[in-house]
Amino acid sequence: MTTLNVNVHYVTRVEGHGNIIVDVKNGEVKECRFEVVEAPRFFEAFVRGRPYHDINHIVSRICGICSVGHSTTSVRATEKALGVELSEQAWLLRKLLFHGEILDSHVLHTYYLVAPDFLGVHSVIPLVETHREVVERALRMKKLAGDLCAMIAGRHTHPCALVVGGFTYTPKERELREMRERLVAARADMDATVDLFASLPWPQFERETEYVSLRKEDEYAFIDGVVVTSDGFQYPIEDYKKVTNEYLVPISTAKWTKHNRESYMVGALARFNNNYEQLHPKAKEAAAKFGMKPIVHNPFLNTAAQVVEMVHSLEDSIRIIDELLARGVREEKPAPVTVRAGEGVGACEVPRGILFHHYVYDERGICVEANCIIPTNQNLANLNADIRALVPQILDRPQEEVRLLLEMLVRAYDPCISCSTHFLTVEFV
Amino acid sequence: MHYQRCLILGLGNPLRGDDGVGPRVVAELLRRGLPDGVAAVDGGTGGLDLLHLLEGWERAVIVDAAELGRKPGEFLRFTPEEAHLVGSLASLSSHNAGLADALALARALGKTLPDIVIYGVQPERMDWEEGLSPALEAVLPQIVTAILEEIV
Numbered sequence: 001m002t003t004l005n006v007n008v009h010y011v012t013r014v015e016g017h018g019n020i021i022v023d024v025k026n027g028e029v030k031e032c033r034f035e036v037v038e039a040p041r042f043f044e045a046f047v048r049g050r051p052y053h054d055i056n057h058i059v060s061r062i063c064g065i066c067s068v069g070h071s072t073t074s075v076r077a078t079e080k081a082l083g084v085e086l087s088e089q090a091w092l093l094r095k096l097l098f099h100g101e102i103l104d105s106h107v108l109h110t111y112y113l114v115a116p117d118f119l120g121v122h123s124v125i126p127l128v129e130t131h132r133e134v135v136e137r138a139l140r141m142k143k144l145a146g147d148l149c150a151m152i153a154g155r156h157t158h159p160c161a162l163v164v165g166g167f168t169y170t171p172k173e174r175e176l177r178e179m180r181e182r183l184v185a186a187r188a189d190m191d192a193t194v195d196l197f198a199s200l201p202w203p204q205f206e207r208e209t210e211y212v213s214l215r216k217e218d219e220y221a222f223i224d225g226v227v228v229t230s231d232g233f234q235y236p237i238e239d240y241k242k243v244t245n246e247y248l249v250p251i252s253t254a255k256w257t258k259h260n261r262e263s264y265m266v267g268a269l270a271r272f273n274n275n276y277e278q279l280h281p282k283a284k285e286a287a288a289k290f291g292m293k294p295i296v297h298n299p300f301l302n303t304a305a306q307v308v309e310m311v312h313s314l315e316d317s318i319r320i321i322d323e324l325l326a327r328g329v330r331e332e333k334p335a336p337v338t339v340r341a342g343e344g345v346g347a348c349e350v351p352r353g354i355l356f357h358h359y360v361y362d363e364r365g366i367c368v369e370a371n372c373i374i375p376t377n378q379n380l381a382n383l384n385a386d387i388r389a390l391v392p393q394i395l396d397r398p399q400e401e402v403r404l405l406l407e408m409l410v411r412a413y414d415p416c417i418s419c420s421t422h423f424l425t426v427e428f429v
Numbered sequence: 430m431h432y433q434r435c436l437i438l439g440l441g442n443p444l445r446g447d448d449g450v451g452p453r454v455v456a457e458l459l460r461r462g463l464p465d466g467v468a469a470v471d472g473g474t475g476g477l478d479l480l481h482l483l484e485g486w487e488r489a490v491i492v493d494a495a496e497l498g499r500k501p502g503e504f505l506r507f508t509p510e511e512a513h514l515v516g517s518l519a520s521l522s523s524h525n526a527g528l529a530d531a532l533a534l535a536r537a538l539g540k541t542l543p544d545i546v547i548y549g550v551q552p553e554r555m556d557w558e559e560g561l562s563p564a565l566e567a568v569l570p571q572i573v574t575a576i577l578e579e580i581v
Contacts, residue, residue, distance in 0.1 A: 042557035046444060061444045064474030112477065112526070125530070128537040135538065143481050157473040 069350030081344030165334030266353025495549030
């Protein structure tokens with residue numbers, strides 16, 4: 001009989017941690033779950049009582065990795081609430097900036113967090129010894145993505161030029177041309193990235209679930225659109241609560257979500273499954289190298305879907321810059337805002353999945369009500385269901401292998417579990 | 430030694446109480462004005478991107494909340510070599526990388542880094558709230574003065 005006890009307690013410096021607990025006695029799974037004890041649950045407290053123009057700057061601090069994602073979702077919610085229309089140029093810059101964040105975050109996740117598992121080391125640092133060129137490539141791509149964000153919005157972690165109505169700064173045509181050259185040159189690194197990740201031995205595991213994402217008629221959706229699910233449902237963004245159906249569970253202080261099944265998945269794999277047709281042809285070629293065609297039911301391949309999206313974002317960034325240059329770049333101020341009472345919901349496909357911000361403003365433009373649902377919380381029920389399905393399939397393997405596979409499964413989702421503080425832990429020698 | 434180009438980097442999240450001491454010091458320095466060749470940057474929770482931020486400077490003064498085992502508001506000046514900075518890269522999420530990891534990666538790659546000195550400030554509370562605790566608010570001018578003396 002198998003007796004197995006896996007406890008991956010991952011405790012960060014403050015609250016905000018995820019634990020995997022698996023307790024198996026006599027071949028029976030007794031406990032198996034991924035716990036998270038954090039959500040941006042003070043979100044409303046930060047934004048309530050603040051004027052509309054402060055809010056996106058505040059929420060950009062929620063997460064150092066998804067700062068552009070939170071900011072963009074926030075300004076979209078406000079722009080809808082106050083009836084602000086963006087110029088075509090501002091839309092192009094918003095989309096280009098968003099590609100920068102997708103690239104930045106996906107490079108971080110695929111190379112720094114996932115690749116070490118497959119290359120036999122515990123983190124990216126020993127990887128320098130064994131696969132130096134891989135780390136150098138990751139750094140080059142990360143720098144490029146950060147510079148792309150900085151060109152449009154100021155520093156990636158502080159997209160200060162991104163405001164309600166557009167941008168306070170317009171990049172120069174010279175900057176765009178230089179960036180285009182660098183993006184074109186980065187195709188070689190991108191090809192090498194696809195080859196590297198397509199060659200990795202992805203764990204075999206499948207579980208059918210519902211995939212939820214945004215969708216747009218004319219492009220692979222990252223900003224705005226409608227909410228769709230792989231079970232055939234469709235909702236306007238304003239009806240997001242019909243999808244999320246948040247509920248409380250005893251094992252987590254974060255709320256869980258469900259729609260047509262016991263759980264649903266958001267993120268790169270959900271986008272891939274729902275919006276494959278709108279991917280750039282080169283991204284589809286990359287997917288073919290992974291042997292991926294929708295619908296893919298293996299959650300470990302969320303990382304592979306991220307690699308596919310990196311190809312898409314790189315190619316679409318080049319296309320957008322070409323369009324900007326062909327139109328001619330004009331110095332623009334943000335669209336004017338007429339303050340009024342209103343309510344708006346913003347939705348974006350941030351790197352980890354669909355993100356909702358919902359604000360209510362009074363007639364002075366002061367936020368009186370706010371709600372935020374992050375992708376990680378929407379994935380919690382699904383991740384737990386995956387763990388429960390996976391554990392019985394791997395019970396006969398050595399305990400260390402079970403532990404690694406469960407860790408890899410959690411990492412495939414790249415949960416946002418402690419994005420909020422960053423203080424140093426110091427031990428003097 | 431006199432440095433031509435110096436970066437002052439404040440790290441932390443202003444939405445997490447005393448964790449925001451780094452960005453707060455940067456804001457204070459920018460308000461007072463800095464000499465030529467010196468820049469003050471709010472690095473937020475920059476993670477491994479700190480590696481790119483640190484490139485190209487001769488000297489970097491980093492201000493960060495730090496678990497020093499001291500009383501709230503006490504601060505220490507030390508170099509990365511004098512302290513063991515505990516990294517957290519090998520975890521379940523990419524959200525955990527910080528200064529320690531960025532420096533370890535730079536060392537592994539043999540990158541040329543600026544001369545780094547760290548001002549670690551003992552926090553009192555890091556709940557979801559804006560603003561520093563009174564203990565850190567009180568010590569803020571001393572930290573700013575110490576850094577200004579550091580860079581002249």
